[in-house]
Amino acid sequence: MAANKKLLFLPGDGIGPEVMRQVRRVIDWMDRKRKITFDVSEGLVGGAAIEAHGVPLSDATLAEALAVDAVMLGAVGGPKWDNPSDYTKRPEAGLLTLRKELGLFANLRPAVVFDALVDASTLKADVIRGLDILIVRELTGGVYFGEPRGITDIGNGERRGVNTQVYTTSEIRRVARVAFELARKRGNKLCSMEKANVMESGLLWRQEVTKLHGEEFQDVELSHMYADNGAMQLLKNPKQFDVIVTDNLFGDILSDEAAMMTGSLGMLPSASLGAPDANGHRKALYEPVHGSAPDIAGRDLANPCATLLSFAMCLRYSFNLDEDAKLIERSIQNVLGGGMRTADIMAPGMARCSTTVMGDSILRELDKLAS
Ligand code: NAD
Secondary structure (H helix, E strand, O other), X not given: OOOOEEEEEEXXXXXXXXXXHHHHXXXXXXXXXXXXXXXXXXXXXXXXXXXXXXXXXXXXXXXXXXXXXXXXXXXXXXXXXXXXXXXXXOHHHHHHHHHHHOOOOEEEEEEEOOHHHHHHOOOOHHHHOOOEEEEEXXXXXXXXXXXXXXXXXXXXXXXXXXXXXXXXXXXXHHHHHHHHHHHHHOOOEEEEEEOOOOOHHHHHHHHHHXXXXXXXXXXXXXXXXXXXXXXXXXXXXXXXXXXXXEOHHHHXXXXXXXXXXXXXXXXXXXXXXEEEOOOOOEEEEEEXXXXXXXXXXXXXXXXXXXXXXXXXXXXXXHHOOHHHHHHHHHHHHHHHHOOEEOHHHOOOOOEEOOHHHHHHHHHHHHHHHHO
């Protein structure tokens, strides 16, 4: 049978190739055991691409990323490429170009606490046990991109730094639509966060989200919260939330706050989505939240779970394979429940294992769950 699901693998640098290897193994498993076939091509990004092509993302790789159904990325960066004279020769520039060219305006960051890792959080177990929330952050607008911007000399030894927070109706509506649609597939609750009390862009955000809700999503329970209160509520009672939608700046901060409640960088997946095409298919990039971890690279020590969970998001959001996404999530949960731990999430009494052995255990668990 011809494969019609096209994936581009960009393992990148450091631990990127090691953790992506475990995704390959799950893809082979799906082919063998679930009769679900992916057409996988592989390219270079970041430092690896600089070494091979002199740039962090070649035109050919970008063209391929634009042509596939989804891109899976490992991580980019490392000390070797930390201080280039030319900013466009930084490994991160490859990732930023991908986000820009694919038009990825919605960044999805789940914060899920696995039962076996409740004690890894700095918060009390009661507060975070069973936590499963999703933050949708606007990724291509707002104060990080608004004009005017810059630092100017205003005389008398004074300088002025300016950034502009700016959002248009369509920018707000498209990210809010993604969030409403996701809420419908989850707990059917959406909380929109801004600072409508002190910012016009926040007021417009609230008005547009409310309007879209009335027009298309009345079945979803919508609430609004000022982002500063949101930051407090996330720590006080995070389980009150299902999906949160917010702008680029607040989303940057709130998604890191929510992520850290789960206690481990090696467990955090992410997805970035673009606008739907005529068939309703969105451009998409999936990647773990962590970086290339040069301190442990090449030693079979990295935790592959964040990348495998990113692949589960890919199955769910790009290919509508919810059942298979759940299989991966459940097998990770069970393997952790059985006491397996890579070094980053090691705890007393647990069994310390390598990247490869964690992959072996997850595949064995997949076999069990799918039989
Ligand atoms: P990092 O996320 O790479 O590592 C931070 C710490 O967490 C390190 O001690 C590392 O060993 C550990 N860690 C991270 N992922 C892990 C995993 N899966 N398993 C076990 N331990 C893990 O962040 P950093 O050290 O600040 O950055 C290293 C490089 O990665 C830099 O070049 C940075 O620019 C780059 N970076 C890339 C991305 C990305 O590709 N999206 C994101 C962040 C940082």
